[in-house]
Every structure is written in structure tokens, then in C-alpha cells.
Amino acid sequence: xxGVGWRRLGSKLRQRWGWESRLxxxxxxxxxxxxxxxxxxxxxxxxxxxxxxxxxxxxxRAGYRVSVHDINEDAMNKFSDDGIPTKRSPLEVSESSDVVxxxxxxxxxxxxxxxxxxxxxxxxxxxxxxxxxDSSTVDPQTSxxxxxxxxxxxxxxxxxxxxxSYRITI
Numbered sequence: 237x238x239g240v241g242w243r244r245l246g247s248k249l250r251q252r253w254g255w256e257s258r259l260x261x262x263x264x265x266x267x268x269x270x271x272x273x274x275x276x277x278x279x280x281x282x283x284x285x286x287x288x289x290x291x292x293x294x295x296x297r298a299g300y301r302v303s304v305h306d307i308n309e310d311a312m313n314k315f316s317d318d319g320i321p322t323k324r325s326p327l328e329v330s331e332s333s334d335v336v337x338x339x340x341x342x343x344x345x346x347x348x349x350x351x352x353x354x355x356x357x358x359x360x361x362x363x364x365x366x367x368x369x370d371s372s373t374v375d376p377q378t379s380x381x382x383x384x385x386x387x388x389x390x391x392x393x394x395x396x397x398x399x400x401s402y403r404i405t406i
Contacts, residue, residue: 277301280333280365282326282349282356283372284311288339291371296320305329325354335367343378346370350382363389 277300281292284306292315296302303321305328306312312322323329326349330336336356340346350356356368363386370382 280329280336283339340372
């Protein structure tokens, strides 16, 4: 069976459709990354398991100031040994971050991290970070519950950013 010449075909498609420049523009290349935007310099990352630990390290490599939290002390020690700040609770992470990303294994963990005793929403109804990203493996009802809980809170500090607005309905 004759080969299609996938490498040649791939390079022709990249040239024809401009995929190479599009991928570089989106940061999907080995070229150095642009510095983080000033409103997103400090990122809090909660959940340092199989996926979260790699995502947090990639953020550090990209130049973001990252602080982390996990219930597993061994996972946190690996980060603190590398000089990455670790926090004792999700609330501490939110107090030192512009953006918080969670990567947790179940709905119960997400509910605890957001609404638990020292959770992200435990700051008297005031949200510290202006952006929360949950990348956890959860059911839609958990996302709705967290969204409802967050809608009852207000931003601790108003920051003026010119960002596009999107409405996400789950």
C-alpha cells in the first residue's frame, strides 16, 4: 500500500491554510511564551493530582506566580521543595491570587473546596480573585450549585479590565 506522505500533506496544509501561524498565535509552538497579562499574574491552583500537578508546573514555566494547595501533603511538599508557595487552605489560595483554578477528582471534593469551612467562598461573601476556573470531573448539578453560591458573593476589589463578556449556561 502506497503511503500518502503525511508529513508532506501536513506541511502543504499548514502552508495552504496558514495553520502554522494560527497555532503560533494561539501559543501552540515552541516559541517563548508572552509574559502573563498583569491582571492574571498570580494564579492559585488547587488539586495537585495526576493532571493538576502538571498544569500547575506549566503555569510556573510560563511565568505566572503560582501558589498551590492540596489535601495530600506529599504533593504539596514536591512544590514547596521547588520554591513554589503552598497554602494551608483553599481560602488562603484565593486571598493571594488573581485567578483560581481547581482540578479535583469528584463532586464532593469540589463542594468542599468551594463551600467548605476554609473554602474559596468562605470570605464573608466576598470573592478575592476575579476569575475561578473549575476543571474538575464533576456532574452538572455540582457546577450549578457552585455557580449559585458564587452569584451570592461580591468582588472584594473591583478591577477595571476590558474583557469580552461571555454567558455560559450549564
